[in-house]
Amino acid sequence: MKILNGRIRSKREHILRITFLIITSILLIGVLPLCKIKLKDKSDDELLKTAFKICENNLILDSHIDWPDKHLQFPEDISMRTTKGDFDLVRAKIGGLNAALSVAYIKSDLDVNESRVLVDSIIELINNYTIIYPDKFAQAKNPNDIKENFKNNLLSLPLCLENGLPVGNDISYLKNLKDRGVVYITLNHDKTNQISDSNFDENRKWNGLSPFGLEVIKEMNRLGIMIDISHSTDSTVFQSLRYSEAPIIASHSSCCHFTPGLERNLSDTLIKAIANKNGVIMVNLCSMFLDSTCMKNCGYLLNWYHSNGIDMDSEEGIEFALKYGETHQIKSNSEQVVNHIEHIIKIAGIDYVGIGSDYDGMGPSQPIDLPDVSSYPTIVFELLKRGYSENDIKKILSGNFLRVWNQIIEIAGS
Template identity: 45%
Template sequence: MRKTLPLITIFLLNLAFISFSSTTIPQKQKTTIKTTTDDEALKKKAEALAHRFVIVDGHVDLPYRLHGKMEDVSVQTVGGDFDYVRAKKGGLTAPFMSIYVPADLQKRKGFSKALADSLIDLVENLTKTYPDKFALAKSPADILQNFKKGLISLPMGMENGSPVESNLENLKHFYDRGVRYITLCHGEDNFICDTSYDTTRTWGGLSPIGRQVVREMNRLGIMLDCSHISDDTFEQVVALSKAPVIASHSSCRSFTPGFIRNAPDVLIQKMAKKGGVIMINFSSMFLDSASNKAYELKRNAIKAFQKSKNLPADAPEVQAFEKEYVAKYPTPLTTVERVADHIDHVVKIAGIDHVGLGSDFDGVGPTLPDGLKDCSEIPNLIYILLKRGYSEKAIEKICYKNLFRVWNQVDKVAERK
């Protein structure tokens, strides 16, 4: 999602001379495709697997996109990265609808919760308006049932815990409405915890109320999402939670040193030891250091403009400035192979059971890599995994089984309380 972030010194680089960093694919994943025939066969197999397997995407920002400008997503849309036609083409079965609440709203009592409820209403209305295409899903069983009917499931995760508004009863409210994970914060520290983007470090991790939120989410059966939170918060959540946790749309920091929004190896490993899953973000700025550096420059320029004009992040003038900046200084893009590199890395350091997909479609559009420009191109990633020697069983785990395992375990922990 579009971030509201701290201001740092702005400077411009000549992006043309930035080279993409590389990573070593685990030796056991390498394979050689000798002929064009073999290559075409793998592409056809990737297409088949994309439609044979359930595919869960941990984070799609469609609700906030439609909140800004309503579109008919039952047909192929001109803008955005997700719609029914492209999802069916790419085999995307269950995109988690992000109930995104900007950090700015947490300063105004009642506004965060009101926006969250309105976005949930929007998702529900999609399933009512197009019942032959979309269906709500509150469990893995719901997704499997919808899949058999040919429907695209719309499970929901809330991005930013600010709508809870220090009232634990609101957690039950959102659970009843279908929210099945909560990203504890977003671009600023909130009453729950510290964020990766804010250097204030208000709580040194979780706040006292934040610890209660973790316990209550365990009790209710809501997955804890460690994307966006600070390293201290991440470590404390993993230690405190009685159930496995997820990172719904994060990538590996080893590829983007200094980008705290991505997860470091040590925390990926700690999360994995408790059964958790990191779901790889598709944005080039999350995947590659050159793209990330260019994005940082853009982000800081936008923040400086916003501050100089004393405007909120979503002001039309700020959006116009961003559009002009992107046109003048486009972010260098990586490729679909880089997504596979991150998957390889998680497999190497934590194991095949602890990685999934969390595209951030409709939240990072201009930075999506070549070969993964929208949800119709998911088979391209499966093709790369096949080419690198991943088995069908391993790909099935990445596509949905790993996340389903966590989700079911979270439900079991809740049943015991």
């Protein structure tokens, strides 16, 4: 009888637990939309204040800023408000930026020796800021460094290499880059190189990765250097996913969904594949990668610069772009940026997207309301308007990238 009564009580308790879970689930289903509605019902002023507070209190990482290249063209002290470019400490503080992955951009027409000299110069340039202003800037070689610098109110300047050209055919050079703090390498840029094919180059010499490129992938895995496939052909991306033991990143790429035919962006298939390998896609803010009309008109501008031998950052180049922009759309906006973020979330999930602005690397193509590194609150404001929680926004601002980076380091150490 005791056994029977015990079974009856146990059954009743089981039924009560299930009933409680069902009621709780129903309540949560009802409450969560109400939370979103409540958030959306706030005024724009209230949401903007919340956006600034989120940016002030949480770590923001931008995975691709070309300020060193801009600095080489127009030397200015980035610890102060600069007159040119999209990046400096003053505007970074306004925007809440805590980690600016600082890019050593290597032009594809250099030879290996020239490119290595340039790498040395840029690394020295970046590191000098951490030496001259130790109370403002700091090096960062891993996510723990980033988090520690954030606690100490220091702007992290991790080193990155855009274009694997300087590696040449010497695999040991990768160890040299790792030891000096380079955290990711973009395999190529606008031309096919000794590692892989570029999506800007009609010459698809390797049909993806070269034989040497396969060695590079394995060595980067071993060293814990992140593999960046922005600028790579689709074949290069698929092969990188196949042969890499670690996740890969797209440090500054957006969605082909909004720019059909632009291989520089990522197809839905590639977005899913990168996410399935636990990688991350960092959305590029360049207007020509966000919107088809901007893509067409900015393409015209780039062809005009090239055919006339004019630098887009020169006075003549800027003046022409401004004049052309009066009658042709060349600038996107924060809504379209968040459209790309939402598309990746729809395709892959909230854990696989971040921001890789390409500031100082996009010429006159900054979105109209996102002119520089002071603009991250504007993106957060748009996310809040669409009902995203602070926890989800934290993932987009840095959490997703740091998670992937940590996993890459763990795989290298295993």
